[in-house]
Amino acid sequence: MQTSQNQQLSKKQQVLERLFLQCEQKVLQCEQEGSYEFSNSDVKQVADAVEFGNPFDATKVDSREILPQSIRQKGYCIAHIGRGRHRFIPELQNWYHDFETILPEEVIKWRYRKSLLNDIDRGEASALSLAFNQHILHDFIYEDVVASPKIYVPGRSRTTIKYTVGSTYVKAEDQQLEMDMVLEYQGTVTVIEAKNKTFSSFTNFAVYQLFYPIKYYLNRAKDKKISIPHINACYVLRQASSGASGVTKVRLYLYEFANPKRLDSIRLVRKAEYHLKQR
Numbered sequence: 001m002q003t004s005q006n007q008q009l010s011k012k013q014q015v016l017e018r019l020f021l022q023c024e025q026k027v028l029q030c031e032q033e034g035s036y037e038f039s040n041s042d043v044k045q046v047a048d049a050v051e052f053g054n055p056f057d058a059t060k061v062d063s064r065e066i067l068p069q070s071i072r073q074k075g076y077c078i079a080h081i082g083r084g085r086h087r088f089i090p091e092l093q094n095w096y097h098d099f100e101t102i103l104p105e106e107v108i109k110w111r112y113r114k115s116l117l118n119d120i121d122r123g124e125a126s127a128l129s130l131a132f133n134q135h136i137l138h139d140f141i142y143e144d145v146v147a148s149p150k151i152y153v154p155g156r157s158r159t160t161i162k163y164t165v166g167s168t169y170v171k172a173e174d175q176q177l178e179m180d181m182v183l184e185y186q187g188t189v190t191v192i193e194a195k196n197k198t199f200s201s202f203t204n205f206a207v208y209q210l211f212y213p214i215k216y217y218l219n220r221a222k223d224k225k226i227s228i229p230h231i232n233a234c235y236v237l238r239q240a241s242s243g244a245s246g247v248t249k250v251r252l253y254l255y256e257f258a259n260p261k262r263l264d265s266i267r268l269v270r271k272a273e274y275h276l277k278q279r
Contacts, residue, residue, distance in 0.1 A: 082173035149185035
């Protein structure tokens with residue numbers, strides 16, 4: 001039965017399932033909730049055992065469907081706690097956020113002239129370049145196509161993040177995080193996450209992708225004794241054109257956190273879907 005089940009799981013899911021089983025066994029033996037923690041060394045050992053070639057990717061679970069069903073049924077997800085350590089926590093229902101439905105009146109037809117490098121790359125950076133260069137971000141975030149935000153490309157950064165999700169307290173020490181883009185305009189800082197995904201295949205996201213960058217800037221502002229009047233986060237999804245229509249679709253969701261100490265305090269500000277048609 002176990003062999004049949006493993007054949008249905010991806011290599012990554014097999015790694016996650018084995019790690020979770022190991023943690024459960026440690027809890028039974030030690031009767032310590034902290035035994036649900038595991039390290040990058042544990043990940044590499046299990047990845048080698050199931051011949052998963054990219055152990056660094058094993059704990060990157062951007063949407064809940066990546067988790068094996070056995071873990072989801074028990075309500076667990078993976079929290080990164082820094083310094084190469086991770087923990088299974090019973091907060092699945094609070095860890096992921098479902099993208100809200102786009103209503104017909106929220107669809108915007110956007111005519112544009114194609115630039116030289118539009119289709120050179122299909123990565124996240126390319127999706128953001130398109131949205132920024134065509135002033136879609138300006139229109140959506142600031143409701144002003146001639147707004148002139150300052151742009152930052154911070155790349156990888158580190159900070160210690162303390163927060164609560166559900167009934168679980170998490171401290172991520174010296175946590176490494178990556179940010180795709182950050183905009184600042186008239187006292188508002190907006191951290192941006194982007195994905196190139198078909199809308200039907202990516203229906204939810206791990207909230208920490210937006211929460212951690214916000215906590216980073218709040219921590220840095222506190223250290224530098226500066227004030228950030230307002231901070232929010234924007235999730236950008238690009239679905240490339242297919243077929244004869246030639247329409248590229250970009251979905252944008254603007255979020256805030258009502259309580260910067262709680263990951264589960266995320267709330268939607270607005271949403272829209274832009275249909276890009278070349279002139």
